[in-house]
Amino acid sequence: MKENIIIFDTTLRDGEQSLPYSLNSYKKLKIAILLEKLGVDIIEAGFPISSPEDFKSVELISKTIKKSKVCSLARCIKNDIDISANAMRFYKYNSFRIHLFIGTSDLHIKYKLKKDFKDILEMSIKSVIRAKKYTDDIEFSCEDAGRTNIDNLCFIIENVIKNGATTINIPDTVGYTMPLEFSKIIKKILNRVPNIDKAKLSVHFHNDLGMASGNAITSIQYGARQIEGTISGIGERSGNTALEEVIMAINTRNDILNFKTNINIKKIYDTSKKISEICNFSISPNKPIIGSNAFSHSSGIHQDGILKNRKNYEIISPESIGSKKQNFNLTSRSGRAAIKFYMKNMGYSEKLYDLNKLYKNFIKLTDIQGRIFEYDLESLAFTKNFYKESKYFKLINLEILYKYNIENKILINLKIGKNNKKKIISNNKNIIYSIFNLLKKISKIKMKLKNFISKSKIYKKNIIIEVNVFAIYKNMKFYGNKISSNFIESYILSLISILNSIRKYKNIKKIKKY
Structure with a gap:
């Protein structure tokens, strides 16, 4: 039986941090509704202490969202926790989640927090106990866990679970670790923390070295059961784990990944497109799964293979994520098979034109204008002086x-x-x-x-x-x-x-x- 992987979306919190401007509460609500329809399990709605508008956004989302669990972020500071809980007070459909975080690496403790480990441990325990007054669903994040001493990491995890933490998040805050390296951290936590079975193990990655999705997949193979990330991978610096990549990896490679999610994958493309429009950022054409080039083909060899069977060069069908079937970019790399395919689609029998002559003319025109479109093919097939740009x-x-x-x-x-x-x-x-x-x-x-x-x-x-x-x-x-x-x-x-x-x-x- 397949185990369920919890999808924790932080587009509205960590993702927003990468945008050149803050989203208002109305835009955040629109995104939250899209995430709920997508089937996201937990929506991190914001960081309420950071600004009145962020508080308002979390409050508004808490009033509206019914199916996904609402979560908000708080430092291990009394006021943060109280404001976080207050922002979610209208959420009635299930217990809301308070997400606590504190730096646990020597680097963060010494230079950012200017404390020692004992102080951090005490702050963590007190914060979990305080959050427990508001909800039974408490997530605790060990910021910069990838660079934290493993003994300290296991010790603090054991103590926050003992005091009420129900989800333990192990973030690679700066995108530093490699998949094999992170898998060892997960194994050590599972083997050395005696009460780890009392909490869900979550992971959160940044993509500074391009390892975010790989680290996420490796982590669930070794025991993590919650993945944190964003739609399209937006987030601080180089971004976060792109949730659509992890979700489709699980869906596509179920031969080695015996997991499932609650995501409606047919809504992935539409959701990512709408969120990019709301946030006013463009999705890279070469972005896996959702980029405009994800299902397009330029090589003549690839185009011929696709025409014979799309599985030759596509491991995911565009229809499965709610995208329209994309065809070919007609360039000098294209072959006769693609030209024949387009002419047939436009209704022209092979008897009506000379394919070899059309192909020669096609190559000449690609040298002039680079890319060719359907209407160009008709001109190439049936008019003279096709390569001269019309100046009517x-x-x-x-x-x-x-x-x-x-x-x-x-x-x-x-x-x-x-x-x-x-x-x-x-x-x-x-x-x-x-x-x-x-x-x-x-x-x-x-x-x-x-x-x-x-x-x-x-x-x-x-x-x-x-x-x-x-x-x-x-x-x-x-x-x-x-x-x-x-x-x-x-x-x-x-x-x-x-x-x-x-x-x-x-x-x-x-x-x-x-």
């Missing part, structure tokens, strides 16, 4: 009169075809949509703006701005990418690139599809 729509002049919080005047001079020029003046506070709507009106192309991303960098004392725009025309996705020293110019040129691609797409001869 061309920007001649742009003038913007911007006034803060007042309607802005925008003038666009656009060349259409050989002679046709149009000038449109618009007053609108939203420059982004105003420009988009103007170009749509001028071109008479009914496209929809879905997203745009702007990136900037300094190059030789000049600011260079790259804008990527994503639009939809008749259910087909179109992309524009331009670089300029001016954001608005990059944005408009990207939109004009899309207009030219759509026009080329519209002018492709109507081919009889099978």
Whole structure:
């Protein structure tokens, strides 16, 4: 029978510490609700003593959350504990958890706390006893446990359990330990602490050396039964254990990991995406499980293998985590199998085009623009001079009169075809949509703006701005990418690139599809 691993989420506490600004109580509540729907067992809602807003957040979450257990952090200080309990006083669905912590390594005791081990032991015992007045669910963390003397670590654990601690957390606070090294710490605690069976053993890792997920998996193999981490691995410095990685490792490798969790894995992708939007941070494309590249393939060999059987190069199906099936990046590394696959998906029989000729043209175009999209393939297959960028729509002049919080005047001079020029003046506070709507009106192309991303960098004392725009025309996705020293110019040129691609797409001869 599979043992259950408790998932303790600290996105709202440790995760928030990595953000450039604090989340307000409303945003924290939205995240807590997402975590509850995901199936997280324990939500660490915050550190109430740290600020009035954090107190308010914990209080609000305690009033709302019903299924997940609510927890808040407190130092081993009387006032911290009282405020932590007070913030959770509205939680009625189960006993709330107070999470106590104190530094136990010689480094922390001497230089941070400026005390000795006897002082730390006394503070720990008194704090557990005080927390016991408010709840029977007390977690005790030995901060910097990875660098704590093992004799001291076992001694303090034994004494806090004796006085009422029900969960013992062993954190690698600075991401210092290696999996094999940490497994020995777990083994020693289980063998040397006589009353360890009276408490759950938890682990909490940071990712400074990239070991957080590996340490977490190793720890449960050696006896830990609670994993602490965050969604997407956000957290101090290099982040915390990424919970989705541990959860999917357990789910995927159940041949060697005889465990289970209460997580609804089909909600992983949606939850991580929504939390990243609320926190205003971007998920790295190469992030395991949830990154945009996690299920995309560029190599022609990989693409061919995926088409034959997705298991050839995917150990997790995107559908299992609630993501849509991703296909291929069409680049110079792609092969004929991927091109054939896309043409078939668009409804073109192999009899309607020459695959070898299309592939040669495809390679030429990738040398010019890097990545190819579906509408490019149609142009390559059925039009001449495919590699020349269409300039049917061309920007001649742009003038913007911007006034803060007042309607802005925008003038666009656009060349259409050989002679046709149009000038449109618009007053609108939203420059982004105003420009988009103007170009749509001028071109008479009914496209929809879905997203745009702007990136900037300094190059030789000049600011260079790259804008990527994503639009939809008749259910087909179109992309524009331009670089300029001016954001608005990059944005408009990207939109004009899309207009030219759509026009080329519209002018492709109507081919009889099978």
